[in-house]
Amino acid sequence: MPVVALALEDGEGRWLMHKRPKHKHHGGLWEFPGGKVELNETPTNALVREIEEELAVVLPPDTLVPEAFAQQEPAKHECPIVILLYNCRLPGCDPRSMEGGEVGWFTPKEIDALDKPPLDQDLARSLFAKMPD
Numbered sequence: 022m023p024v025v026a027l028a029l030e031d032g033e034g035r036w037l038m039h040k041r042p043k044h045k046h047h048g049g050l051w052e053f054p055g056g057k058v059e060l061n062e063t064p065t066n067a068l069v070r071e072i073e074e075e076l077a078v079v080l081p082p083d084t085l086v087p088e089a090f091a092q093q094e095p096a097k098h099e100c101p102i103v104i105l106l107y108n109c110r111l112p113g114c115d116p117r118s119m120e121g122g123e124v125g126w127f128t129p130k131e132i133d134a135l136d137k138p139p140l141d142q143d144l145a146r147s148l149f150a151k152m153p154d
């Protein structure tokens with residue numbers, strides 16, 4: 022199952038993370054916002070849709086840059102997922118959590134310390150490994 026996620030940067034060295042609502046799978050953990058790609062959607066169309074639903078931000082598609090991906094071990098799950106992470110620099114945008122979670126802006130060091138689902142841990146490592154300290 023393809024899932025898309027967003028590494029949204031505020032232009033000042035902080036990235037947006039979303040805390041999943043308690044009642045959901047991985048509830049209470051911090052993830053890069055996003056969601057499942059539906060049938061007949063491209064990954065970027067899915068990301069624009071998910072971010073508008075989840076954060077009330079309309080992403081200009083040409084600001085999305087493919088950054089990294091992470092996948093589960095197929096044996097452990099009935100429906101293994103792969104998450105495609107896109108980077109986007111959008112200074113001045115004002116995301117609001119629309120589906121019962123929380124959002125916050127964090128430095129790479131702060132994101133490293135957040136409790137995250139396994140694939141978001143991998144994505145954060147890939148994203149920040151490419152950046153100078």
Ligand SMILES: Nc1nc2c([nH]c(=O)n2[C@@H]2O[C@H](COP(=O)(O)OP(=O)(O)OP(=O)(O)O)[C@@H](O)[C@H]2O)c(=O)[nH]1
Nearest residue numbers: 024045046047052053055056057102104138139140141
């Ligand atoms: N971000 C993230 N999602 C993961 C990981 N492992 C895993 O199974 N998932 C699952 O991948 C799916 C991501 O899609 P989603 O964010 O649209 O899911 P959701 O539960 O909010 O929406 P839904 O109500 O449509 O199922 C979720 O079912 C989530 O639990 C992981 O490591 N990181």
